[in-house]
Amino acid sequence: MDWKRKHLLGLEELEAQEIEHILDTTDSFREISTRAIKKVPTLRGRTIVNLFFEPSTRTRTSFELAAKRLSADTVSISAQTSSVVKGETLKDTARNIEAMQIDAIIVRHSMSGAPHFLSRCVEASVINAGDGCHEHPTQGLLDIFTMREKKGSIKGLKVAIVGDIVHSRVARSNIWGLKKLGAEVIVVAPPTLIPMGIEEMGVKVCFSLDEVIGKVDVLNILRIQLERQKGGLFPSLREYSRLYGVTADRLKKAKKDILVMHPGPVNLGVELTAEVANDPRTVILEQVTNGVAIRMAVLYLLLQ
Amino acid sequence: MKLLIKNGRVVDPANKIDGVLDILIDKGKIISVRKNIPAKACQVIDAKGKVVAPGFIDMHVHLREPGREDEETISSGMKAGAAGGFCSIVSMANTNPVVDKQEVVKFILRKAGEEGIISVYPVGAVTKGLKGEELAEIGELKEAGVVAVSDDGEPIRSSFIMRCGLAYSKKFDLPVISHSEDKDLSQGGVMDEGVMSTILGLPGIPRQAEEIMVARDIKLAELTHGRLHIAHVSTGGSVELLRQARKKGLRVSAEAAPHHFSLTSEAVKEYDPNTRVSPPLRSHEDVEAIIKGLGDGTIDAIASDHAPHSLEEKEVEYGLAPSGIDGIETEVGLALNVLYYEKKIKLVEIIKKFTTGPAAILGLREGTLSIGAKANITILDLEKKWRVDKNKFFSLSRNTPFHGMSLKGKAVMTIHQGKIVYNNETSTV
Ligand SMILES: [Zn+2]
Ligand SMILES: [Zn+2]
Numbered sequence: 001m002d003w004k005r006k007h008l009l010g011l012e013e014l015e016a017q018e019i020e021h022i023l024d025t026t027d028s029f030r031e032i033s034t035r036a037i038k039k040v041p042t043l044r045g046r047t048i049v050n051l052f053f054e055p056s057t058r059t060r061t062s063f064e065l066a067a068k069r070l071s072a073d074t075v076s077i078s079a080q081t082s083s084v085v086k087g088e089t090l091k092d093t094a095r096n097i098e099a100m101q102i103d104a105i106i107v108r109h110s111m112s113g114a115p116h117f118l119s120r121c122v123e124a125s126v127i128n129a130g131d132g133c134h135e136h137p138t139q140g141l142l143d144i145f146t147m148r149e150k151k152g153s154i155k156g157l158k159v160a161i162v163g164d165i166v167h168s169r170v171a172r173s174n175i176w177g178l179k180k181l182g183a184e185v186i187v188v189a190p191p192t193l194i195p196m197g198i199e200e201m202g203v204k205v206c207f208s209l210d211e212v213i214g215k216v217d218v219l220n221i222l223r224i225q226l227e228r229q230k231g232g233l234f235p236s237l238r239e240y241s242r243l244y245g246v247t248a249d250r251l252k253k254a255k256k257d258i259l260v261m262h263p264g265p266v267n268l269g270v271e272l273t274a275e276v277a278n279d280p281r282t283v284i285l286e287q288v289t290n291g292v293a294i295r296m297a298v299l300y301l302l303l304q
Numbered sequence: 305m306k307l308l309i310k311n312g313r314v315v316d317p318a319n320k321i322d323g324v325l326d327i328l329i330d331k332g333k334i335i336s337v338r339k340n341i342p343a344k345a346c347q348v349i350d351a352k353g354k355v356v357a358p359g360f361i362d363m364h365v366h367l368r369e370p371g372r373e374d375e376e377t378i379s380s381g382m383k384a385g386a387a388g389g390f391c392s393i394v395s396m397a398n399t400n401p402v403v404d405k406q407e408v409v410k411f412i413l414r415k416a417g418e419e420g421i422i423s424v425y426p427v428g429a430v431t432k433g434l435k436g437e438e439l440a441e442i443g444e445l446k447e448a449g450v451v452a453v454s455d456d457g458e459p460i461r462s463s464f465i466m467r468c469g470l471a472y473s474k475k476f477d478l479p480v481i482s483h484s485e486d487k488d489l490s491q492g493g494v495m496d497e498g499v500m501s502t503i504l505g506l507p508g509i510p511r512q513a514e515e516i517m518v519a520r521d522i523k524l525a526e527l528t529h530g531r532l533h534i535a536h537v538s539t540g541g542s543v544e545l546l547r548q549a550r551k552k553g554l555r556v557s558a559e560a561a562p563h564h565f566s567l568t569s570e571a572v573k574e575y576d577p578n579t580r581v582s583p584p585l586r587s588h589e590d591v592e593a594i595i596k597g598l599g600d601g602t603i604d605a606i607a608s609d610h611a612p613h614s615l616e617e618k619e620v621e622y623g624l625a626p627s628g629i630d631g632i633e634t635e636v637g638l639a640l641n642v643l644y645y646e647k648k649i650k651l652v653e654i655i656k657k658f659t660t661g662p663a664a665i666l667g668l669r670e671g672t673l674s675i676g677a678k679a680n681i682t683i684l685d686l687e688k689k690w691r692v693d694k695n696k697f698f699s700l701s702r703n704t705p706f707h708g709m710s711l712k713g714k715a716v717m718t719i720h721q722g723k724i725v726y727n728n729e730t731s732t733v
Contacts, residue, residue, distance in 0.1 A: 111623045113505075113623075133506070134506075172503070201503065
């Protein structure tokens with residue numbers, strides 16, 4: 001198929017066919033990562049800016065490696081979120097960066113919709129590397145790629161997403177992508193971490209991990225942030241982990257070939273135990289490897 | 305010279321008039337309303353095919369002077385009002401300094417008097433500095449000329465202070481206008497809470513944040529027998545609470561803003577900061593309930609909650625943008641489009657929301673075409689098709705989600721105390 005999009009802002013707006021095309025393209029890029037010389041000249045002469053308003057070593061490094069393996073020039077900018085009162089606005093920042101003749105901006109921002117806003121301010125391609133509680137499309141894609149790789153197909157797959165659904169951009173990108181490719185999605189969390197109306201996105205809601213763990217093919221476990229407890233959404237990490245933590249004991253009730261995933265970084269002993277992290281069915285490191293390939297595919301498709 | 309408005313369809317709800325009549329104006333007053341007034345020694349306005357109504361009143365406008373003259377001045381706000389079809393605007397107290405002292409009221413009235421084109425009626429603060437802690441000197445504010453009191457922009461968190469505000473204002477027969485929002489519940493929300501906020505990943509404000517406060521304030525009106533006015537009703541639940549309060553005979557009134565009956569939270573989809581407003585755009589069901597409330601008289605007035613904001617402040621991430629819509633110049637067009645054309649509400653009922661409705665709440669002696677009344681007149685062209693162009697606003701700000709929208713029906717002439725202050729044909733104020 002012909003790729004027509006200039007930006008990658010979320011998986012919501014993509015067609016199933018487009019998502020599959022990214023996954024197929026990723027297959028070929030993954031092979032490059034296994035070579036001795038992990039570099040192709042595809043994007044030589046292109047300049048890509050990593051504009052990160054939130055610290056994230058993992059995602060930034062993954063994008064940087066992806067760009068370098070495609071021979072693009074990269075620059076990383078750590079910026080501060082600010083309103084006009086405090087200083088430079090996102091619009092000013094974007095315009096300044098664009099004046100340097102760049103081809104793409106990869107943006108991570110704490111405010112939902114910031115990449116959309118950016119895409120209206122600049123001529124360059126905008127890639128969303130995570131915006132607030134909205135979407136994290138490349139994480140969604142790499143999760144889905146990993147599921148497809150391990151399970152053969154997404155269609156009919158039962159996936160439980162466990163954790164802080166209300167604040168999770170990873171959850172939203174997973175939901176859109178998985179639903180479009182025909183998976184069944186269940187979100188599992190305490191009621192205070194389930195956002196209103198999420199059923200209308202086509203998912204089932206369950207408050208009990210024990211109820212679903214035996215029925216699903218994939219557990220995608222989200223990182224829980226301690227600030228949420230202070231916000232009154234749950235009483236303690238201890239109780240959270242007792243109810244929603246994946247332990248070896250809980251895993252015994254799961255299907256034998258269950259896939260355990262986590263976007264990282266893991267709070268060991270909270271979301272899952274060290275034993276589960278080391279279980280062969282847990283594929284957290286493979287997700288990281290696939291992340292580079294997915295980002296290569298996305299950069300290639302948007303900038304070719 | 306006398307002014308004669310000929311052959312218009314005169315709709316004057318206060319006098320139960322709806323027919324083709326002429327209106328003769330002299331020395332700023334209406335001196336005759338009847339058929340076939342001869343055009344002798346007077347300027348004639350041909351209003352054939354148009355609707356001639358009492359001058360419209362917008363009871364909820366934020367002028368940014370004093371404090372943010374880059375966003376709106378008293379003068380520019382008055383021009384925007386005239387261009388929107390309004391003869392009178394009611395300015396909210398959340399300026400800087402706040403309208404909690406006589407001097408600020410006098411300043412606004414002096415500035416407005418100098419400009420002169422339309423009338424400005426200031427609202428005073430309920431509490432000093434809008435802090436919600438101590439009552440402002442409401443008696444002195446009244447003496448200086450305020451027509452209501454409100455901490456709008458902020459709710460009054462303390463039930464006790466709200467009780468005092470409602471009770472104390474009785475002595476001056478002033479309504480207390482409530483921005484009903486339970487801030488503990490709305491938290492840092494920026495849009496309606498529901499599937500849209502979930503999809504967009506933006507913090508939501510449940511409709512109950514408004515309804516809890518509306519219910520509380522109605523209870524306090526019951527307790528104090530004070531006069532309560534609910535600003536910018538945004539939810540079906542609030543409409544229902546108001547309906548019950550009216551049935552009980554409480555002195556409670558309400559207004560709705562055009563954006564709350566013409567847009568839903570779907571409009572936030574592209575993260576356009578111009579759709580950020582407080583209270584937020586709600587669901588389709590809420591829109592329907594508000595329209596029903598306007599239709600059955602539960603909601604007395606339509607008011608813009610005109611809230612100008614600078615481009616620099618609005619051209620930011622959704623969550624950082626200030627709330628508010630620059631709405632006074634699109635208000636009448638939206639009302640006609642949605643309420644008259646789409647929802648088939650009778651024209652006379654719509655005109656009431658801009659005239660007798662707000663006039664009764666605020667005790668203004670206007671909103672009628674009675675003989676001897678101030679010659680404030682708004683002429684509507686129901687057939688006029690036009691496109692909203694924010695770059696042609698008289699307002700100093702441009703924050704509208706309606707830019708580019710095609711509307712049918714417009715206020716085409718505004719006459720204030722016998723003087724033509726806006727004429728659509730020449731686009732001048
Ligand atoms: Zn308000
Ligand atoms: Zn207001």
